[in-house]
Amino acid sequence: MKTVRIGAGAGYSGDRIEPAVELAEKGALDYLVFECLAERTIALAQKARLRDPAAGYDPLLEERMEAVLPLCARSGIRIVSNMGAANPAAAAEKTLEIARRMGLGGLRIAAVSGDDVIEPLRSGVVAAQSLEGALPPGDRWLSANAYLGVAPILDALRAGANVILTGRVADPALFLAPLIHEFGWSVDDWNLMGQGTVVGHLLECAGQLTGGYFADPGSKDGRKDVPGLAHLGFPLAEVSADGSAVLSKVEGSGGLLNRATCTEQLLYEIQDPAAYYTPDVLADFSHVAIEEVGRDRVRVTGGRGRVRPAALKVSIGYHDGFLGEGQISYAGPNALARAELARDILAERLGGGSFAELRFDLIGLNSIHGALLSRDAPVPYEIRVRAAGRADSHRAAALVVREVEALYTNGPAGGGGASGSTKEVIAIASALVPRECVSPRVEILES
Numbered sequence: 001m002k003t004v005r006i007g008a009g010a011g012y013s014g015d016r017i018e019p020a021v022e023l024a025e026k027g028a029l030d031y032l033v034f035e036c037l038a039e040r041t042i043a044l045a046q047k048a049r050l051r052d053p054a055a056g057y058d059p060l061l062e063e064r065m066e067a068v069l070p071l072c073a074r075s076g077i078r079i080v081s082n083m084g085a086a087n088p089a090a091a092a093e094k095t096l097e098i099a100r101r102m103g104l105g106g107l108r109i110a111a112v113s114g115d116d117v118i119e120p121l122r123s124g125v126v127a128a129q130s131l132e133g134a135l136p137p138g139d140r141w142l143s144a145n146a147y148l149g150v151a152p153i154l155d156a157l158r159a160g161a162n163v164i165l166t167g168r169v170a171d172p173a174l175f176l177a178p179l180i181h182e183f184g185w186s187v188d189d190w191n192l193m194g195q196g197t198v199v200g201h202l203l204e205c206a207g208q209l210t211g212g213y214f215a216d217p218g219s220k221d222g223r224k225d226v227p228g229l230a231h232l233g234f235p236l237a238e239v240s241a242d243g244s245a246v247l248s249k250v251e252g253s254g255g256l257l258n259r260a261t262c263t264e265q266l267l268y269e270i271q272d273p274a275a276y277y278t279p280d281v282l283a284d285f286s287h288v289a290i291e292e293v294g295r296d297r298v299r300v301t302g303g304r305g306r307v308r309p310a311a312l313k314v315s316i317g318y319h320d321g322f323l324g325e326g327q328i329s330y331a332g333p334n335a336l337a338r339a340e341l342a343r344d345i346l347a348e349r350l351g352g353g354s355f356a357e358l359r360f361d362l363i364g365l366n367s368i369h370g371a372l373l374s375r376d377a378p379v380p381y382e383i384r385v386r387a388a389g390r391a392d393s394h395r396a397a398a399l400v401v402r403e404v405e406a407l408y409t410n411g412p413a414g415g416g417g418a419s420g421s422t423k424e425v426i427a428i429a430s431a432l433v434p435r436e437c438v439s440p441r442v443e444i445l446e447s
Contacts, residue, residue, distance in 0.1 A: 004182045006175055006199075007236040009068070009081075010034040011206030013041050013058055017067050019207065019234040019253070024071040026250045027236050031178045032072060034064065034081035035171050035204045039428045042168055043317020045086035046143035047426075056087030057094065057165075065098045073104045073162070080153065080174050084165040086143065088113045091165040092445050099447040107447040110156035112166035114440035117314060117433065118144035128314060128431035135429055136318045142426065143317040146433060149279030149308075150187065152440035153177035159444055168315070170278045172200025175237075183241045193281035194305025195243030198288055201276070202237070202247060202265050202300065209235045209247065209265045210255035210296075228254020244301045246293065257296040266290070279312055279435075281305040311432040320427035321356060321390050324397030326404025326420035327363070330412070331382035336365065338412040339383045345411055346387045349403050354396045355389040362386075384417075390425060398422045 007029045009020035013036045024032055036058050049056025058064075061083045072079055084091040092111035099107050120126040122138040145168035154177050156164045166174075176196040179185065185192045202209055210233055211226035219225070233253020237245040249257055266285060270276055276283040284304040291299045330338045343360045350358060361367035363384040366374035387404055391397040401420030408415055 001240060002183070004031070004179060004239045005029045005236055006031045006033060006178060006203065006239065008033055008035070008203040008206040008209070008234050010036050010064070011204065011208060012036060012038060014060065015206060017060070017064055019232060020064065021067050021071065022250050022253060023234055023236060024068045024075070024077060029075070029077045029236065030182070031078050031080060032068065033174045033203070034079070034083055035174055035206070037082045037085060037168060039315045040317065040426055042085055042145050042315070043143045043426045043428065046317065049086045054090050057085050057091035058083035061091055062094060062098060065095050066102070069095070069099060069104060069163075070102055073107060078157070078161070078178070079163045080178065081164070082166045082169055082174060084111060084113075084167050086116070086167065088165050088167050089443065092443070095163055095165065096445045096447055105447055107162045108160050109163045109445045109447065110159065110161035110165065111443045111445070112148070112152040112156060112164060112169070112440060113443070114152065114438060115145045115148050115166075115168040116143070117146050117438060120437065121314070121316075121433070126433055126437045128433050129311070131430040131432065135316065135431060136320070140318045140320075141316055142319060144314055146312045146314045146438045147279055148312075148438070148440050149173050150177040150180055152442050154181055155442045156444070157181040159442065161444060170280070171204040172197045172278055173280060175200030175203055176280060179239055179243070187280065188307075190281055190305035190307060191303070192243050193308075194283040195301070195303030197276070197278055197281055197283040197305065198266070198285060198300060198303035199237050199239055199243070199245045202262060203235055205265060205268065206234045207232045207255070208268065209261055210249050210257050211261055212255070214256070214261050214264055223260060226256045230254065243303065244299065247298045247300060249296055257298060259290045259292050259298060262290045262298050262300065277309055277313070279308065281308050310435060312435050312438055314431045314433050316429040316431060317426055318429060320425040321392050322394045322397035322422060323388060323390050323425050324400030324420070324422045325386065325388045326401045326418065327384055327386045328404050328407055328415045328418040329382065329384045330414055331416075332414060335381060335383050336362075336379050338414060339385050341412045342385045342407050342415065343387075345407065346385070346403055350387065350389060350400060354399070355391050357390040359388045360386070394422055
């Protein structure tokens with residue numbers, strides 16, 4: 001029976017590169033997928049492109065391609081990735097340049113675009129339905145990108161592309177498209193689309209499936225202990241024509257892959273397991289079965305689906321003011337009381353109408369769970385005060401940094417290690433647009 005082997009080479013933009021190289025070398029892969037886009041990532045990429053028309057793709061694209069492209073070309077492994085970010089065409093050109101420099105001839109490199117819908121939305125040609133209250137004014141928008149599905153990736157695969165670089169597509173689509181292509185699945189076989197989406201969703205965060213973000217050492221039963229995290233291996237899936245998959249990792253790599261790690265990842269970012277919206281299918285994860293079939297080997301079946309949504313989700317990145325942040329530490333006897341006094345001084349000095357939001361934390365005591373849950377915590381011997389304020393102007397936000405630094409000589413005794421920064425805030429709004437208003441495009445380059 002034919003199977004397809006797909007490896008997860010990245011779970012976010014800044015992910016480690018060594019595990020992807022290990023997969024390319026030892027995973028006997030057919031496809032290596034790099035999932036590198038988050039909601040804010042593409043807005044930041046669009047900012048970079050506005051400064052430089054040749055920029056806007058993933059900052060690690062060149063380093064990743066130099067590391068894996070020769071291995072993949074030699075072994076016939078096809079690469080699929082959203083590292084194109086805000087500029088898939090420039091990403092493809094850069095990859096072409098790398099291939100030629102490394103003497104890799106005959107590679108077909110595809111750029112998938114069409115997800116950028118900022119102009120039709122901003123002009124009102126296309127109407128967007130907000131998912132979170134009123135949308136911000138259009139003059140504050142930096143980006144607006146629709147989540148594409150498998151269709152343009154399939155077009156690129158059918159055109160013989162060895163490397164496919166997209167902008168914003170739904171994360172599972174990067175994995176689902178190769179399965180459709182290899183097995184000849186119908187894109188309206190909703191149960192196969194649902195099961196393929198299960199596979200993609202499990203793989204899309206790479207090391208999270210193999211014990212990263214799972215580890216919680218020291219539990220009584222040891223079930224959350226993960227060996228070899230310093231050399232964490234990324235997962236791969238061996239998928240059959242019915243969509244069932246055996247998930248594993250390279251023999252000897254670090255990490256852990258079992259029913260628990262898969263269950264946690266299955267529920268990651270899922271609001272309703274019976275109705276997970278993607279551009280390709282309304283997936284149903286509620287019948288998924290996860291079975292351990294060996295050490296670091298898990299069989300996954302039972303994904304289902306219903307007809308795909310009529311609308312596509314759009315993430316709109318927009319300017320939301322400036323954030324000023326400052327921190328200072330107190331240590332030794334009475335550290336908590338001095339830190340609380342410093343916080344109160346800052347609250348009085350910074351309070352007023354200049355800030356849309358203002359927050360104070362005692363890191364080491366209440367910055368994560370808040371004052372209510374931390375009220376019975378033991379008194380710490382050292383603590384760090386954090387102040388943060390969001391304002392309309394850079395100058396107003398910078399006042400937070402100045403006031404924290406001023407605590408050296410205008411606050412309680414023993415403050416040290418003051419630091420601060422002021423930066424632009426990029427926020428995200430979500431909306432829906434009619435599917436027919438988005439037109440994906442594929443361009444093929446050849447080395």
